[in-house]
Each structure stands twice: as structure tokens, then as C-alpha cells.
Amino acid sequence: MNRYPLWKYAVMLVALVIGLVYTLPNLYGEAPAVQVSSGKATVRLDATTLASVEAALAGNQIKPTAVTFDNSQNNANIRVRLTDTDTQLRVKDLLQKSLNSDPNDPQYIVALNLQSASPNWLTALRALPMYLGLDLRGGVHFLLQVDMAGALNKKLDSDASDVRTLLRDNNVRDGGVNRVNQSVVVNLADQATADAALKLLSRSVSELQWASQPNTGADGGVQLVGTFTPAVQRAVQDAALKQNITTLHNRVNELGVAEPVIQQQGTDRIVVELPGVQDTAKAKDIIGRTATLEARLADPVNTHPNPNDPVPPGDELFTQGNQVPVLLRKQVIFTGDRIIDASAGFDEHQRPSVNIRLDSAGGRAVRSVSRDNIGKPMAMVLFERGKGEVLTVATIQSELGDRFQITGQPTPQAATDLALLLRAGSLAAPMEIIEERTIGPSLGADNIKKGFHSVVWGFAAIAVFMIAYYMLFGVISMIGLSVNLLLLVAVLSMLQATLTLPGIAAIALALGMAIDANVLINERVREELRHGAPPQLAIQNGYEHAWATILDSNVTTLIAGLALLAFGSGPVRGFAMVHCIGILTSMFSAVFFSRGVVNFWYGGKKKLKSLSIGQVWRPQTAGAGAAYAGNSLGSDDDATDTAQAIAATKATAKANPKAGAKAAAGAQGRAKPTVRRRNAPGTPASSASTPEKPGSSR
């Protein structure tokens, strides 16, 4: 009895090892590191950058602990982990010099950073420390609301202008094309024109859904109303959000923040977290900056001047790519916020191209400028930190409208990059800061300490009580609780959850609540012993009976946790997540794991006389053993119950309760419950029925 098969012990061991491995990185703390990231939207990190970083380090006899290249889409960076802060500063200066040839125009941002100090073999196992929330490390948090109506309106405005052009080109006379709220309304004189227009529009402006309705206004006639289909609307909103996130990334990179978090939240919100940044004003300024892309005409005579050429009046000197000088006119045709979309594609000759779509104002400007300048070069300039970088110079082939193509990109990849850069200059939809938090770094460290202390002291208090009260079973409960903590932290680390102060509170609370299962079990085992069950059976029945209760109570708690997870936001979500995971790990550790330890200790001992579970008090020892002996061992329904024992002893207890208790305490006072078989003196105690409880005899 009470023996686990080998595989169950194996499961325990595996859980323990996994728990330890994934918890470990959190204990190592952080080591100084130097981070290299792209300083400009036009500069990409790649293997050559990595090689030059390594070469620079090797050239100065600096041995880094690790050099990692994280080539993520939005925030590629190279990190050099070092042993101490002195080397860190040296390496920073060194890389600064070797990577950025021109200190006034840095290509790369070299920043001091902290990196997990866990050994490489842990990192190789993807065992990474939990990410600390802003309230624990200090920094700025913004919640931005994206104005989706704005994004849709921008698109609708451009559609309206498309419709206007289309109708004019096809000689359909309209009485005005307007954007009304979230639709494009075309006024037409009669039904016949409307039919013709509808056919035309349904074919050519297919992203809108067209419907005709009689014009209720003074002019009469027919109206065509174009609205977005839900699918298109969703696509537009998605694209707008993605573009805003990309743009934010590019802007935030300028701040040189080590690990910025820029995430979508819900359908129309973006969270920006900048750890370590204290200057909110500057951060907000950069985040909320307006368009940085400009389209200008290039100087048609001397587009790429020699370095020593004088800059003619009305021109401005820019550089393109590898410091190639370009002369551009000062006059701006349109700015980046006029760009609605820029995407990579192919032109009719299957050459890679970038398709640009402008809003109506941008379209008008391009049309009038391009009409007069066919055959002359036009350039796109991206401004970063006040310095312009020419992205492309292309020759105007014909009169352009609000949709045009730029060709001449060598590869589709280059076209994609260019499209991204063109989009990066602007926000697809206006944004508004609706929540902002700044947490000072000292407050963050303080919060970690406070959270840690609450968990430790609470844990210690529970441990002292449990061990004093339940002896060995208390120790086993605490082992279970420790395993619970271990697994909880391990799972959170595996999920790469962000640890916040409410999260730590949830860990503490999860532990405080997880002890419930252990108390239930221990009390049940005691109860079984009280009724006279032999120790081995008491363990088995105690666990079995407690399990049903534990399951029910945990499921209800889990329901509450899941609801919180579904509807909570921000700190509540973090709390709920830890709470839910805590419930699951506690079921494992309190029931499966602690049973394993109990089995390991007591299992298979045939002549086990007692359990170390603290004193088991009995109303009176007499009768208990006998009552148990009368039952078939192990059958649930017939298991004895306190009531029987109470009934059996009522007479004595009532006559002299104190003496009875003393006698009982005296008999059992050694805190070692033993099961003795005795002949019960007052078997079916029907005569003992009390006046308050008529008919309770049995």
C-alpha cells in the first residue's frame, strides 16, 4: 500500500529538474552588456556587423562572455556580455569608434545594457529569466489609442478622389463625390447614369461596397453609397496598426532604449514601454513626432555633384546610401503623412517596384508637379534626427496621380525595404496617449525588495506553523509548497511572462491558497486516524477523500481566475495569469508530489505503527478501533465517521466532559497516535441520545 510505481517517481523527478532548470536563470541576476542596434531606419544589422563587432573586440584583446545576435524583425540587436562594468564602458567607447566612422552621424547606436547572467547552457535550453515589469525596473509606459476612424477616413478620402477621376475619365457626369462619415457618397442625376456609374465603380473601386438609394435632398436624383466591407475594414485597421507599430519602433530606436516593448493591445491600442527612460517629455516628443519623409524634386542638371561643387541657390545637399551626394530642390512636393500605403510589387515588365498610394491632397500636388517635370528626377528623403537621407531618386516618366510606382530597385527585397522605409515616415492613423506611467528606478528596486520580502516572510510563517502543527506531514506539505513555488516560477519563465508587483502578490497569494490543499489532506489523514484507521490506510483514504474536495474548490477558484484573465487589463491580467497557473501547479504539487514524498517515506512499511502528523486528539479512544475493525477496510462509503465515535462516547463526555478530555489527552498525550484494539465499553449508545437531538440515536 502507498507505493508509487517507478514511473510516477520519474515524473516527480522530471518535474523537479524542469522546475529547477527554468527557475535558475532568475537567480543569476544580470551582467553588464553592450548593445548595438541600428541607428537609422536605413541601416540594417547583419552578419557583417556582427563580424566587425567581433573583430573590434578581438583587436583589443577583450574577451566577452558572450556575443549574441538577435535578428528580430523590428528590433535587431547585437549584445556583447561582459564580466564587469569597467570593460563595459571600454567596449562601449571602442565599438562607438569602430562602428561609427562619423561621430556626428552615427550609423549604429551603442548603448549600455544589462543582460541575464545565466550561463550559456541555460540560454541554449531557452531557459530565460522572467521579464521584469516597469514597476520593478523603472521606466516609462504609454498606452496609445489609435484613431481607427481617422485611418478609415484617410483611405475613404483617397477613394473619393479615385471615384472622381474615374467618373470624369469615363464621361459619367456626377453631381458631387463626397465622404460622408464612413462612406463615399456619389450624387447622380438619374437612374440610368447611376446604373452606369455603379457598374464602373463596382469593378474599379472594389474595396468599397456600392449600393444605390434615392437622393432625399433637394436636388433629387440617385445616390451611390460606398462603404467598406467588414473584411476590408479589418484589413485597413490591421495595416494601420502594424504601420504605426513599425513607425513607433523606428522612432523609439532613436532613444537608444535597451529593450523597448511595443505591442498591440486589443484591436486599436498600442503599448509602449521604455525601461530605464526617465525623460518622459523627450520620449513623448519622439513618439508623437510628425511625418519625417519628404518627396522633393532633384536638381535635374547636377543631381550627383562632386564633393567640392558649390550648392546652387534653391538646392540643398543630401547624401544617399554610401555617402553619395545628391542635390535636391528645397521645395517639398508632399510629406510622409500623405502616404496612405506603400507596398512592394512588380511592374508590367516583372521588375520589382514599389507602389505608392497618396491621399487626395498629396495626389493633387504630385500631379501638378509631375506634369511640368516629366523626364526629371524626383527623390524621397527620410529625415532622422534632423538629418535627411535620400532613399531613392527616380525619373518621372509621365504625369503622376495619387497612385504611382517607383521602379529601379535591384531586388524584390530592396523594394520591400524601400516600401517599409516609405511607410516608416508616417503614422497610418493619428494616435493619442491615453495612459502614461513613469516609475523611477529606485522605486522599482524598492518594489522588488518589498515583493520578495512579502513572499519570503509569509512562506516562513506558514512553514513554522505547518511544521509545528503537523510534524513530518507539515515538512512534506512545505516541500510540496516549495515545489509549487519552483514550478510556478519555472512556468512563468517558460512563458516569458512579465513579472510585476501585482504578479508577485499573486505568487504570494497562490502560495497562501495552495496550502489549503495540504491542510485538507493532513486534516483528513488525522481524521482517519482519529476514527482508528491504521496508518497506511489513513494515508490512502485521507488523500483520496481530500482529492474530491480539492478538485471542486480549485475549479471554482480557477473559474474566477479565468474570468479575470479574460476581462482584466494591465496589472489585473498579470495577477490573473499568475493566479491561474498557481492553481494548476498547486494541484500537482500538493496532491501528486506530496503523496509521492509520503509514499517514499512511509510506503511499503508493513508494520507502521504511527504517523508523524502531530497529535491526533480523540474524544475517547474507546470504540474507535472497534468501529473500524467492524468495517471492511478501504470501502469508502462505510468508512467511519466522527459522529459514531461521538455517539458512542456521549454518555461519558456529558457526565464529565473535562475528565473525559483529560483522560483522552492523557491516553494519547505523546503525540503519537497508535491504533489499539479495544473492546468498546459503550457500543451502540442509543441511551445516550441528547434532548436537543431527538432521534439521533443509531
Place this chain on the structure above:
Amino acid sequence: MEFFRFRKDIPFMQRALVFNAISLITFLAAVFFLVHRGLHLSVEFTGGTVIEVQYPGAVPLDPVRNTLGKLGYADAQVQNFGSSRDVLIRLPLKTGYTSAQQSEQVMGALKADTPEVQLQRVEFVGPQVGKELATDGLLALACVVVGIVIYLSFRFEWKYAVAGVIANLHDVVIILGFFAFFQWEFSLSVLAAVLAVLGYSVNESVVIFDRIRETFRRERKMSVIEVINHAITSTMSRTIITHGCTQMMVLSMFLFGGPTLHYFALALTVGILFGIYSSVFVAAALAMWFGVKREDLLKEKKDRVDPNDPNAGAQV
């Protein structure tokens, strides 16, 4: 050690009326204070700006208030936060100013008075966020209630489910009542605590219901009242020990967790105390009054066979 030595079942249910009267009065008082005083909602719900600053030494609050008054923030709340060096300033939403402008303005003025003052934390919440939080909170509450009723109806019976949920909603209202009465700050983390208490205190009721079912099964001659009394008495030690342990953890949060966890821990403490009370006295009594019966829980498994089939039940 054994703390709980009950020689016979304590007749809780005989006093059910008294307990429920107490609980009803507390509940009504809580509702009264909620309506009368309202909750002292944190900036997360109301919208506005909170600025936390730290001075090198203890600082009297009146000069700070005067400085703010000069800036036009006469209605700003200024209070100490945690220690006498830390000052918390709450500014209401002001149209035409962004939070950055507000906080810079305030910091500028404070720095002019005391150059050593340090900005610890700024929190700005727009007005639309607060509304959403409130609706989300209510939705979460509704989901918890529905979820628990369904689960308990499935595991036990609807009477237990309804009794349990009523008892625990009454806990939630009482916690809110405490926050209204003492004007403790009701923040997002307190909301999390309140919802956690809901799950936690249902859990307590479930343990008792579970015992009631078990006792029904085992003691076929006991009356309903006796069964409930017995169930409560025999789970009493577990109830006290478990909640004692949870409370130790909560107390540790209260003592060491600092101001951020202060109200969180308070909400949990109130929740735990009333959770015990309501599960033991209210939920069980309500279940009794709803008329729980042995038969409700012990549905005899009827043989689903055709009575006319001569081979029914034949097994080899």
C-alpha cells in the same frame, strides 16, 4: 498539537437566523455606505494625473499645496505616501493640458522650492480608460458568478450553487462597503483582490458542501440540520488553519509589501474574514432554507433498461 477538539457537533444551524440577521445588517450597512459615500476610486478609474515625488527629508504638506494652488491646481490632493518624505499629488484632468505639461509644470514649481525633490512616478490615465475598466470589472464579476453557478449546479445541485453565490456576492459587497466606509483607495489591484476573494470564498463554501454531500451519503439517519452541523464542525479545523495560513501570507504582504500592496492586502483580509463567515453561516443556512435533501445529491442510478426485456441486466 490539536487546536480543535469538538466533542459533538456545534448546533450552527439552530442559530442560522441570528447569523443571517447579522450578515444582512452588515450587508445593508455596506450598501448604505456604498451609496452614501461612494468608493474612493483611484486615478485608474477616474482619469487624471498622479505624481509621486520624494524629498530628501520630511516635508510639510502645506507649502506643497500652496505651490500647486499658485499653478491653478487648487483642487489637487496632496498627501504623504508611505513615509513623510514621499508625497503623492493627484491632479484632476484638465482640458487643454497634456499630462506631460501638467507634470513638468508641477515638477518645475516644486523644484523651484526644493531643488532636491525627485520625481518617482507619474501616472496619467485618460477618461475613456476608466469607464472601460469599470465595465470590464463588472463583466468579469458576471462571468465568475455564472461560471460558478454552472459548475456547482453540475457538481452538486442548483440550490447549493445559488446559496454559494449569494453568500459570496455578499462578501464582495461587504468588502466594497469597507472601502466606502473608510474611504480606502479602490485601485485596479484592489479590484483584482476582490475578484480573487470571490473565487476563494466560493472555494470555502465548496469544501463545506462537499462534506454535506459526504455526510448525507454516509449517515442515512441524520436529519438535514444535523448533517449540515456535522459538516461544518468537521471542516472547522481545516477552515481555520487554511485561512490562518492564507492570512499569514496576506499579513506579510500588508507588512512588507509597501504602499502598493497595502490596500490589496486589506481587501484580502476583509475578504478572508467575511469569506469564512459567509460560507459557514450564510451559504450553508441558505442551502438549508432552499430545502436541500438527501435525495437531491444521491440520485439513485436507475437501471436504464427496458422492463419488458427478459434479458435485461443479464451479464455473463
